[in-house]
Amino acid sequence: MDFKKFEESIAAYIDGELSKEDKKIFEQKLESDKNCMTKFKQMVELIDDLKKTPQLITSSDFSRNLQRKINLSSKSNNKILDQIKSIFFESKPALNFSLSFAAIAVFTFLYLNDLNVFSPNVDSVEFSEPEDQNSEYFDLELAGGIDDEEIKDELELVDTKEDTVYEKNNDFNFNLKGLFDSVVNQVNIKKTFKDQE
Amino acid sequence: MSEYTDEQLILNFQKGDIKSFNEIVERFKDRLLNFVNGYMNDYQVSENLVQDTFVKVYTHGNSYKEISKFSTWIYTIAGNLAKTELRKLKRRKTYSFSQLSNEDREFSIDRHSSSDSKNDSERTHKYQQIKKAIPQLSEDFRNIIILRDIQELSYDEISNITGLAIGTVKSRINRARLKLIEMINEK
Numbered sequence A: 001m002d003f004k005k006f007e008e009s010i011a012a013y014i015d016g017e018l019s020k021e022d023k024k025i026f027e028q029k030l031e032s033d034k035n036c037m038t039k040f041k042q043m044v045e046l047i048d049d050l051k052k053t054p055q056l057i058t059s060s061d062f063s064r065n066l067q068r069k070i071n072l073s074s075k076s077n078n079k080i081l082d083q084i085k086s087i088f089f090e091s092k093p094a095l096n097f098s099l100s101f102a103a104i105a106v107f108t109f110l111y112l113n114d115l116n117v118f119s120p121n122v123d124s125v126e127f128s129e130p131e132d133q134n135s136e137y138f139d140l141e142l143a144g145g146i147d148d149e150e151i152k153d154e155l156e157l158v159d160t161k162e163d164t165v166y167e168k169n170n171d172f173n174f175n176l177k178g179l180f181d182s183v184v185n186q187v188n189i190k191k192t193f194k195d196q197e
Numbered sequence B: 001m002s003e004y005t006d007e008q009l010i011l012n013f014q015k016g017d018i019k020s021f022n023e024i025v026e027r028f029k030d031r032l033l034n035f036v037n038g039y040m041n042d043y044q045v046s047e048n049l050v051q052d053t054f055v056k057v058y059t060h061g062n063s064y065k066e067i068s069k070f071s072t073w074i075y076t077i078a079g080n081l082a083k084t085e086l087r088k089l090k091r092r093k094t095y096s097f098s099q100l101s102n103e104d105r106e107f108s109i110d111r112h113s114s115s116d117s118k119n120d121s122e123r124t125h126k127y128q129q130i131k132k133a134i135p136q137l138s139e140d141f142r143n144i145i146i147l148r149d150i151q152e153l154s155y156d157e158i159s160n161i162t163g164l165a166i167g168t169v170k171s172r173i174n175r176a177r178l179k180l181i182e183m184i185n186e187k
Helices: A003-014 A019-031 A034-052 A061-088 A095-116 A135-143 A148-196 B005-014 B019-041 B043-059 B070-093 B102-110 B121-136 B140-150 B154-161 B164-184
Strands: none
Touching: A003 A019, A003 B164, A019 A034, A019 A061, A034 B005, A034 B121, A034 B164, A061 B019, A135 B140, B005 B019, B005 B070, B005 B164, B019 B043, B019 B070, B019 B140, B043 B070, B043 B102, B121 B140, B140 B154, B140 B164, B154 B164
16 A cells, blocks of 8 residues: 555544455555554544634624514515515506416417418418419420410410500590699680780 | 424414524524634625525515425525625625734634633633634635534535535545645644
């Protein structure tokens, strides 16, 4: 047993936790090594002194201050309880009604939300492929069975629709222009009357 | 002091007996003060924390269950409060053990030296050396020395309070004592 191992074993020896064999080795080292004996004595003395070392004691007003703290703590706890009580049991009927209504509304919202009323299940929605408007045309052309006349008709149909939109826009522009012109005319007429006067 | 055990006292208090609470305070106030002072090394702060510990026992007394020893429970509360306070202080960086002046140390250590009635001056000198050396130990060593050698708690109790394995507690107490001897010898 070296000195370091001896040091590490002192507490176990004092507590009676060394095995018979280790205890024997420890005691042999203790008797044969002066340094070990010194260290052991110092340790035993220290433990004895620590037990007898005067300890701090609480101040004379410890209990009074503790009582004050407990009273404060109890008061603050009671205050919180009173606030909770006043909210739920002593508030005005209108406030009670509002709180109840809000609670029901929240509950209903959450319930309906859970039933996918507000957020339908995405998996259940079927998305159709976007239709290619020219697909039919290309299919026919590939099959070699489409008349130029048919294409013309189709193009004319599209043109007609575009014309309609254009005409409508023109109507709108025209009407605006007409309104502007009539206002300018009115102003000019009034100006002419004034000049004549 | 009554012959009730600590556990019987807290059970009586849970049933509404305030006298039992007062007796708990009497039994534990000084022990807890020395324990908490091991963390804080400041008499006033430690006393405040001990009071806070009793306030917690008073307000949360019903949460004690007879699974553990009452002393373990109350030491754990005090230790947790001390650790929280220590963290706050460290965060504020206005206080640390190393920053304390020697005068501060003397104050907290020697506060009750006048009441020391030892006639043997050599012994008194030795106690003074120990009292000066303990605050200079690292926190881990300091608390274990206080709990084991000063307050004479069992390894089991210390293990529960500190959250360390019993084996660690045993090896640490040995190392703490060796360190303390080294520090005393240096002076």
